[in-house]
Amino acid sequence: MPNTKPTSEQVTFLAAGTNAVQRTALTKFRDTVSVKDFGAIGDGVADDAAAIQAAIDFVKTQTGGIVFFPAGRYRIVTRLKLQNTYASNICIKLCGVGNGNSNVSASSTRGSLIIGETALTSQMMVEMSGGSNITFEDIGLYAGTTNPSTIGIYLQRVQATGNGYCAHNNFTRVSIGMGTNPTANGNVGTIAILNKRGEHHYHNECRYTADTPLILAGVKGADTAYSPTDSPSILSPDYVESYPGGATMGLNSLTNCVLIAYSKNTVEAYAPSNCSWSNCYFLVADGKAGMYMQFAKSITVDNALIEYTGSGTSLAFMRLEGDCRGFNVSALTNLSSYALIKTIGGTSLGNSTINAIGAWGSVFDHATESGGYLYGSTVSLDSLTGSSVPTAGLVNCVVLDGNDVANQNADFRFASAATSFATGYGAVTAATDGNDTITSATTTYISEINITASKTVSTALVLVGTAGAGNYKIYLIDWTGNVVAQTASFAVAVTGQFIGNNFSTSYFAKGPGKYFLAVQCDNAASANRIRTFPVGGFGAVARTGITYGSLANNAANAPSSFVANVAPIAYIY
Numbered sequence: 294m295p296n297t298k299p300t301s302e303q304v305t306f307l308a309a310g311t312n313a314v315q316r317t318a319l320t321k322f323r324d325t326v327s328v329k330d331f332g333a334i335g336d337g338v339a340d341d342a343a344a345i346q347a348a349i350d351f352v353k354t355q356t357g358g359i360v361f362f363p364a365g366r367y368r369i370v371t372r373l374k375l376q377n378t379y380a381s382n383i384c385i386k387l388c389g390v391g392n393g394n395s396n397v398s399a400s401s402t403r404g405s406l407i408i409g410e411t412a413l414t415s416q417m418m419v420e421m422s423g424g425s426n427i428t429f430e431d432i433g434l435y436a437g438t439t440n441p442s443t444i445g446i447y448l449q450r451v452q453a454t455g456n457g458y459c460a461h462n463n464f465t466r467v468s469i470g471m472g473t474n475p476t477a478n479g480n481v482g483t484i485a486i487l488n489k490r491g492e493h494h495y496h497n498e499c500r501y502t503a504d505t506p507l508i509l510a511g512v513k514g515a516d517t518a519y520s521p522t523d524s525p526s527i528l529s530p531d532y533v534e535s536y537p538g539g540a541t542m543g544l545n546s547l548t549n550c551v552l553i554a555y556s557k558n559t560v561e562a563y564a565p566s567n568c569s570w571s572n573c574y575f576l577v578a579d580g581k582a583g584m585y586m587q588f589a590k591s592i593t594v595d596n597a598l599i600e601y602t603g604s605g606t607s608l609a610f611m612r613l614e615g616d617c618r619g620f621n622v623s624a625l626t627n628l629s630s631y632a633l634i635k636t637i638g639g640t641s642l643g644n645s646t647i648n649a650i651g652a653w654g655s656v657f658d659h660a661t662e663s664g665g666y667l668y669g670s671t672v673s674l675d676s677l678t679g680s681s682v683p684t685a686g687l688v689n690c691v692v693l694d695g696n697d698v699a700n701q702n703a704d705f706r707f708a709s710a711a712t713s714f715a716t717g718y719g720a721v722t723a724a725t726d727g728n729d730t731i732t733s734a735t736t737t738y739i740s741e742i743n744i745t746a747s748k749t750v751s752t753a754l755v756l757v758g759t760a761g762a763g764n765y766k767i768y769l770i771d772w773t774g775n776v777v778a779q780t781a782s783f784a785v786a787v788t789g790q791f792i793g794n795n796f797s798t799s800y801f802a803k804g805p806g807k808y809f810l811a812v813q814c815d816n817a818a819s820a821n822r823i824r825t826f827p828v829g830g831f832g833a834v835a836r837t838g839i840t841y842g843s844l845a846n847n848a849a850n851a852p853s854s855f856v857a858n859v860a861p862i863a864y865i866y
Contacts, residue, residue, distance in 0.1 A: 305317055324358075324359070325358070325359045325361050326348050326351060326352055326358060326359065326360050326361065327348070327360075327361045327362075327363060328341065328344055328345045328348045328360060328361070328362055328363075328367065329344075329363060330348065331344045331345070331347040331348045331351070332344040332347070333345055333348075333365075333367055334365075334367075335362075335363065335364075335365025335366060335367050336365065336366065337365075337366035337367075337368055337408060338368065339368065340368055340369065340370045340371075341367040341368055341369060342369035342370060342371045342372075342373065343371075345360075345367060345369065345373055345407075346373055346374065348360050349373065349374075349375060349385065349387075352385055353378070353383055353385065356381065356382065356383050356384075357382075357383045357384040357385055357426075358385065358386075359385075359386045359388060360385065360386070360387045360388075361388060361389070362387070362388070362389040362390075362405035362407075362432060363389075363390065363405065364389070364390050364403070364404060364405055365405065365406070366406045366408055367405075367406065367407050367408065368408045368410060368437065369407060369408070369409055369410070369411060369418065370410050370411055370413070370414065370440070371411060371414045371415070372411050372414065372415045372417050372418060372419060372420050372442075373407075373418065373419045373420070374419075374420050375387075375419065375420070375421045375424040375427050376420065376421065376422050376423050376424050377422075377423040377424070377451075377457065378423070378424055378425050378426055378427065379423065379425035379426065379457070379458040379459070379460065379461075382426070383426060384426040384427075384428075385426070385427050385428070386427075386428040386429075386430065387427070387428070387429050387430070387432060388405075388428075388429075388430040388431050388432060389404060389405020389406075389430075389431045389432035389433075390404060390405050390431060391403075391404040391405065391431045391466070392404040392405065392406060392431065392432055392433030392466070392467070392468040404431075404432075404433060405431065405432050405433065406432075406433040406434075406435060407419075407432065407433065407434045407435070408435055408436075408437045409434060409435065409436050409437055409441065409442030409445070410436075410437035410438075410439050410440045410441060410442065411440070411442045412440035412441060412442060412443065413440050416442065416443045416444045416447075416477070416478060417442060417443075417444035417445070417446070417447040417487075418434050418436075418442045418444065418445055418446065419434070419445065419446045419447065420447050421446065421447065421448045421449070421459060421462065421491075422447070422448075422449045422451050422457075422459070423449070423450070423451040423457040423458065423459055424448065424459055424462065425458055425459055425460050425461050425462065426461050426462070427462045427463075428462070428463045428464075428465070429446075429462075429463070429464045429465070429467045430463075430464075430465045430466060430467070431465070431466050431467075432466075432467055432468075433467070433468040433469070433470070434446070434467070434468070434469045434470075435468075435469070435470045435471075436470065436471045436472045436483070441471075441472055441474075442471070443471065443474055443477040443478055443482075443483045443484065444471070444478065444483070444484045444485075444487050445469035445471055445484065445485045445486060445501075445503070446469065446485070446486050446487070447487045447489075448462065448486070448487070448488040448489065448491040448494065449488075449489040449490060449491060450489065450490035450491055450492070459490065459491035459492070460491060460492045460493040460494070461493045461494075462491070462493075462494045462495075463494075463495050463496075463497075464494075464495070464496045464497070464499050465496075465497045465498060465499070466497075466498045466499065467496070467499045467500075468499065468500045468501075469485040469486065469499075469500070469501050469502065469503070469506075470485075470500075470502045470503075471483035471484065471485055471502065471503035471504070472503075472555075473503075473504050473555040473556055474504065475504055475555075475556045475557070477504070481504070481505055481508070481557065481561075482503065482504025482505050482555070482556055482557045483503040483504045483505070483555070484503050484504070484505050484506070484507075484508055485501035485502065485503040485505075485506045485507060486501060486506070486507045486508070487508045487510070488507075488508065488509050488510065488545065489510045490510070491545075492544050492545070493544045493545075494544075494545045494546070495545075495546045495548075496545075496546065496547040496548070496550055497547075497548045497549060497550070498548075498549045498550065499547070499550045499551070500550070500551040500553075501550070501551070501552050501553070502553040502555070503553075503554070503555065504554065504555045504556045504557045504578075505554060505557040505558060505559070505560075505561055506552045506553060506554055506559055506560070507547075507552060507559070507560045507561070508560075508561045508562070509545055509560075509561070509562040509563065509565050509568065510561075510562075510563045544566075544567045544568070545565065545568045545569075546568065546569045546570075546571075547569070547570045547571070547573055548569075548571045548572060548573070549571075549572045549573070550570075550573045550574075551573070551574045551576075552573060552574065552575050552576070553576040554575075554576060554577060554578040554581065555578060556578050556581070557578060557581055558578075558581045558582045558583070558584070558585040558612075559575050559576070559577050559578070559581070559582070559583045559584065560575075560583065560584045560585070560586075561585050561586075562584070562585070562586045562587070562589060563586075563587050563588070564587065564588045564589070564590075565586060565589050565590070565592065566589070566590040566591050567590070567591045568589075568591075568592055568593075569592070569593040569594070569595075570584075570593070570594045570595075570597060571593070571594075571595050571596060572595075572596045572597070573594075573596075573597050573598075574597070574598045574599075574600075575597060575598070575599045575600070575610070576600050576601075576602065577599060577600070577601045577602070577610070578601075578602055579601065579602050582609060582610065582611065582612035582635075583599055583609075583610040583611065584610065584611045584612070585612045585614075586611070586612075586613055586614070586617065587613075587614045587615045587617075588614075588615040588616055588617065589613065589615075589617045589618075589620070590617070590618055590619050591618075591619040592617075592619065592620045592621070592622075593620075593621045593622075594611075594620075594621075594622050594623075594625065595621070595622070595623045595624050595625075596623075596624045596625075597624075597625045597626070598626050599625060599626065599627050601631065609631055609632035609633065609634060609635035610625070610627065610631065610632070610633050610634070611633065611634045611635070612635050612636075612637065613634065613635070613636050613637065613642055614636075614637045616643075616772060616806065616807045617642045617643070618642065618643040618644045618645065618806075619643075619644050619645060620642060620645035620646070620647070621645065621646050622634075622645070622646070622647045622648070623646070623647075623648040624648065633647070634647070643743075643806075645671075646671045647671070713864050713865065713866035714742055714743065714744055714748075714750075714802075714864065714865050714866070715742070715862075715863070715864050716740040716741065716742050716810060716860065716861065716862060716863050716864075727756065727758075727824035727825050727862050728824070728825050729758040729759055729822045729823075729824065729825075730758065730822060730823055730824075730825045730859065731817070731818075731819050731821065731822055732763075732814035732816060732817060732821050732822065732823055733814075733817045733837075734814065734815050734816065734817045734840070734841045735817075735837060735838060735839065735840060735841070736813075736835050736836065736837050736839070737768075737811050737812070737813050737835070737836040737837075737839045737844060738811065738812045738813075738823065738825070738833075738835055738836075738859055738860065738861045739770070739809050739810070739811045739812075739833060739834050739835070739836060739860075739861075740809065740810055740833045740860040740861050740862075740863065741807060741808075741809055741833065742807075742808050742809060742810045742863065742865065743806070743807055743808070744802045744803070744806045744807075744808055748801075748802055749799050749800070749801045749802070750769070750778070750796070750799065750800055750802050750865045750866060751795055751796055751799040751800075751866075752793060752794070752795050752796065752865065752866055753767040753769065753780060753793050753794065753796065753810065753863065753864070753865045754791040754792065754793035754863060754864045754865075754866075755767060755791065755792060755793060755810075755812050755823060755861050755862070755863045756789075756790075756791055756823065756824040756861070756862040756863065757785060757787050757788065757789065757790055757791070757792050757822070757823060757824065758788075758789070758822030758823050758824045759788060759789065759822055760788055760819075760820045760821060760822050761785045761786065761787045761788060761790075761792065761821060761822065761823075762785065762786055762816055762818070762820050762821045763784070763785060763814050763815050763816025763818075763821045764782045764783065764784055764785070764814070764815045764816070764841070765780075765782070765783055765784075765785050765792065765794075765812065765813065765814055765815075766779065766780055766781070766782050766783075766812075766813045766841070766842060767779065767780045767793065767794065767810065767811070767812055767813075767863070768780075768810070768811040768812075768813075768844050769796065769800060769802075769808060769809075769810060769811075769865065770808060770809040770810070770811055771806075771808055771809075772806065772807050772808065772809075774846060775846040776844055776845075776846055777800050777802075777808075778796040778797070778798060778799070778800035779796060779797060779844075780793070780794035780795065780796055780797065781794060781797060782815075782842060785821075791864065793864075802865075810861065810863045810865065811836075811844060812861040812863065813839070813841050813842065813844070814841070815841040815842070823861055823862075824861070824862045825859055825860050825861060825862065833859055833860030834859065835859035
């Protein structure tokens with residue numbers, strides 16, 4: 294009689310426990326898909342990309358499931374794709390048995406490791422354009438030694454809805470090590486996580502090591518999918534939104550993570566919002582910043598430990614550019630005497646709470662890079678050792694400091710209800726401040742004005758110089774360049790006085806926020822002048838070629854630098 298072995302369809306399985314249901318061994322085995330079921334070898338030599346992709350694609354046809362990586366080293370020479378899963382409600386989990394210890398590398402034989410050697414086909418190891426509801430757990434991704442990948446995981450929103458949406462992805466105990474190549478990706482260097490517009494992403498107990506471990510980028514223009522023919526410059530900060538008006542990066546969270554930068558900024562974030570770093574360790578490259586952010590909103594960084602490589606000059610832990618607000622920075626332990634926050638040019642940080650510990654060189658570095666200010670914020674120095682705040686650059690701030698009383702001088706304009714807002718960060722102190730500028734009938738004079746708290750404004754004033762004659766018109770412009778309020782044309786015949794008019798319609802200015810005030814005059818004669826170059830540094834420009842009485846939207850682009858003698862001294866209230 295033949296000895297026939299039963300098949301998996303004939304063998305039954307019954308889990309322990311009350312009300313357990315009997316199944317065949319076949320259905321039990323298919324609860325999890327192993328990459329080895331599709332031909333992966335995991336010896337670090339064979340190219341396992343096709344086998345791993347086949348396992349992922351099969352799970353997608355089942356509307357989701359687990360793709361398991363048994364212990365091994367899975368070499369890939371083409372990128373893995375986890376795309377277009379949002380609208381279909383496909384949930385995929387890629388998991389292994391761990392990624393070794395904190396010192397594991399691409400040469401390690403421990404744990405479940407994906408070794409990326411994809412440089413000849415694309416920069417990245419994993420592409421998640423439109424990838425949503427995906428979990429990585431207990432797995433490592435490392436750049437190989439031959440044609441090493443320069444990006445670990447690439448996430449991008451391809452479209453705002455449907456399968457192009459990129460959201461709700463989780464990374465738990467994931468280790469990504471990209472090596473160093475400072476000229477890669479448009480001189481950004483290697484990148485562990487590159488996220489363009491993706492939202493609701495959560496990282497827990499992860500370790501990311503690269504030239505730039507993490508980039509969060511709001512991309513200019515329309516949503517587009519990544520193509521392997523994209524040039525490296527597409528992935529550089531030159532392509533991300535470096536001014537207001539672009540997409541924001543929302544709800545990205547890192548908890549209990551380690552971020553190690555070889556040669557660039559540890560984190561770069563462009564228009565991030567509602568993002569947090571909690572209980573994280575930052576190793577900051579020499580001469581770079583721990584976090585470089587532009588136009589950041591609602592940022593939380595707490596219980597962080599910061600160290601620096603080398604002994605050169607750091608750019609501070611946080612280097613901010615553009616209108617930033619709503620920061621909650623607390624319990625940061627610094628092991629070097631660099632600044633906590635440094636602002637660039639006309640940068641502002643508003644409506645924030647800063648409470649640091651450790652031997653910071655200073656809490657807020659206003660002067661080093663020529664400008665910037667902190668407004669509407671609370672700064673606590675009670676737990677600092679050897680730290681200070683600047684004697685300039687703080688507006689409407691509360692400084693809680695029981696020891697450093699000397700810093701509490703006139704430059705700290707303590708918080709109170711604002712009744713008016715002046716150009717610059719220093720109040721206009723006298724009618725003789727500034728320089729005389731002869732007006733032109735075809736020039737619009739634009740200066741930055743910062744709203745420290747939301748308020749309905751109805752009137753604008755501008756300071757006339759040694760002579761004033763002709764007709765004036767004043768405009769209020771938001772940070773996108775759009776005219777939001779304007780006065781009617783009004784006649785002027787005064788000297789050394791504030792003159793003005795009511796806006797045709799009152800405007801609710803949202804604060805803290807950055808606006809611009811534009812002044813036009815129809816008299817180009819030397820008998821007509823305005824006062825310019827006021828107290829305090831701020832963005833200003835003279836926009837030529839605009840006829841008096843007209844100023845179209847976007848004609849007054851936000852100034853990026855101060856130009857002497859063209860900034861009107863002005864108030865709104």
